[in-house]
Amino acid sequence: MLFTRISSEDLRRRRLFGVLQGVASGFGNRVLGVVIAFVSIPLTIRYLGPERYGAWVMLGSLLAWLNMTDFGLSNGLTNALTSAVSEKRFDLARTHVSNGVLLLCLTSLAFGLLGVFLWPYFDWSALFGVTSPGARAEVGTAAAVLLVIVFAQSPLSVTVKIYNAFQEGRLANYWAMLASVLGLVALLVVTQSQGGLPLLICSVYGSGLLVSLASACWLFAIHKPKLAPSWRSVDLHKMRAITDVGLQFFALRAMALVTFQSDYFFIGHFLGASHVPQYSVSYSLFSYVSLPQTIASAYLWTAYNEAITLGDIAWVKKTLRANLFLGLSFAAIAAALLACIAKPFIVWWAGTNVEPSTTLIGWMAAWCLIYAYANSFACLFAAASHLRTQVIYASVATCSNLLLSWQWVQHWGVEGVTASTVVSYLVFICVPVYFDCRSLFAKLDRRTVPSPARETK
Incomplete structure (x- = not known):
């Protein structure tokens, strides 16, 4: 049941199966995350040392705030897209996907430009409380790498919304599991090569970006090509369904x-x-x-x-x-x-x-x-x-x-x-x-x- 597609014409049964498959695969994804964290935390502490590891944790905690930079647009897309799919209005669904990608690209670009403008005024060493020369030299670069990855990944979040709209949340979880495994592999490689904090950020979080990109390519080229975003499908009048x-x-x-x-x-x-x-x-x-x-x-x-x-x-x-x-x-x-x-x-x-x-x-x-x-x-x-x-x-x-x-x-x-x-x-x-x-x-x-x-x- 976990790996099979849901094709039943009974909508109530299909909903139930979609929820059960999503929960089961989601739980598996969380268990995998706990196991990977159990393995990776001691490796990361030994590799970075107490001070740089503290900076690593604080950089990770920034993600909760950086995820706010989409202004809730991805959640707004969830409802608009699911309603269109439920009514089998796939042209409208493609419009919502195109609008969502455009809006998320614009917000990422705007915050990226704002970051470039404000960058000279940030003292990352003081912000993260690092004092050693090695940590002070790395923390600013590491923060820049993380910001680039987060803003680049934001428009790709539409893939998860599409999977969920079609009651296929299990597929999003499979891609997330792949990202977790590749992140662990990247961490093992970097810790063996002594690549430093910026390379660690680039490898671990960058592997998630690559998996999101691969998921988007598979989704729009093979799985749901009719939903692939395009300029012709953008409709400014229908953007309020997402923004409001x-x-x-x-x-x-x-x-x-x-x-x-x-x-x-x-x-x-x-x-x-x-x-x-x-x-x-x-x-x-x-x-x-x-x-x-x-x-x-x-x-x-x-x-x-x-x-x-x-x-x-x-x-x-x-x-x-x-x-x-x-x-x-x-x-x-x-x-x-x-x-x-x-x-x-x-x-x-x-x-x-x-x-x-x-x-x-x-x-x-x-x-x-x-x-x-x-x-x-x-x-x-x-x-x-x-x-x-x-x-x-x-x-x-x-x-x-x-x-x-x-x-x-x-x-x-x-x-x-x-x-x-x-x-x-x-x-x-x-x-x-x-x-x-x-x-x-x-x-x-x-x-x-x-x-x-x-x-x-």
């Missing part, structure tokens, strides 16, 4: 980054950098509780969108209830089990200096349930492009979290930061999202679009 929704995705993603990245700032500023590890290690450990649901979200997203486009709202409701039940059940069981072993495991894994308190573990477990609940609705809202009200109450939640974190970290320490996130999301996300969902379904129920899925039932 994309900017709302951008706003939501920006608020999420502010919410979670600010926690480290508050802890470091008020308590000292030595308190950051117990929070970051605990958060990293409990984040694995949400891994299955996170993997499934990408494939449920396009499945929801197709069902909504075809008017199969009954399937959407049934799937949402199943996702909520399974997500919350797994999160509750996994978080409870993890809470029992978290403290001794973290002490064994990271040392006694980062041992979290029982209270912090409790708040982390509570956050797992909050995330499982909110993420189930967020996936549906994303698929339905139902984002405007979500932006409003997410903004309130972000402001509440910042204010409470600032206050509570000074009174209750690291536990206060986590508590502020749980309380803010519980009040300003979990409660409004329930009523927002009812409003969405009321709107969808008023639609009269016939559903082929119902006809084949």
Whole structure:
């Protein structure tokens, strides 16, 4: 089932198979990533040394922010493309692909030119806190190489959206697995040749760029040639289908980054950098509780969108209830089990200096349930492009979290930061999202679009 193509005319069955194949291959991709990280981290530390390895990690952390430079356009493309494919309007789908590639190329070019203009004003050595002559000589070049690769790869992200739109997310995962393996091979070669930090960045991240390019060539030349982007297919009037929704995705993603990245700032500023590890290690450990649901979200997203486009709202409701039940059940069981072993495991894994308190573990477990609940609705809202009200109450939640974190970290320490996130999301996300969902379904129920899925039932 994992490697077979989905050709069933039963749309509901095809959606289910698409989600299951995507989840299974996505889980395999994550497991492969964990294994590769287990092998590569000690190699990289020994090769680079503590200071240059710290610069390597910080350069990697820039990716979360650099991914914001597409302004949510790739997410906007997901909905527009999936709707067109669901209606079998492949000329429109090609238009959306062409528009998406053009927009992503323009944003990459704009940020690339901005980077060239601002480059002389950046002191990368001071920014990354490196002091040795070797590290100071390499870090600026390494940053430049990373920026070039990221901006070059941005337009190629449309391939993943196309795979998902056709319920073929497994293909994107196979290409990602290939990129991971080639990245490990590149790391082994560079560490043996003593190539330096810039060459390591170029080889490891560049291998991902080459795989993305190969995926695009195969997709547009062999697998889906009718969707290949072209100048003739660009339609400026239809770009709003991508940009309007994309900017709302951008706003939501920006608020999420502010919410979670600010926690480290508050802890470091008020308590000292030595308190950051117990929070970051605990958060990293409990984040694995949400891994299955996170993997499934990408494939449920396009499945929801197709069902909504075809008017199969009954399937959407049934799937949402199943996702909520399974997500919350797994999160509750996994978080409870993890809470029992978290403290001794973290002490064994990271040392006694980062041992979290029982209270912090409790708040982390509570956050797992909050995330499982909110993420189930967020996936549906994303698929339905139902984002405007979500932006409003997410903004309130972000402001509440910042204010409470600032206050509570000074009174209750690291536990206060986590508590502020749980309380803010519980009040300003979990409660409004329930009523927002009812409003969405009321709107969808008023639609009269016939559903082929119902006809084949």
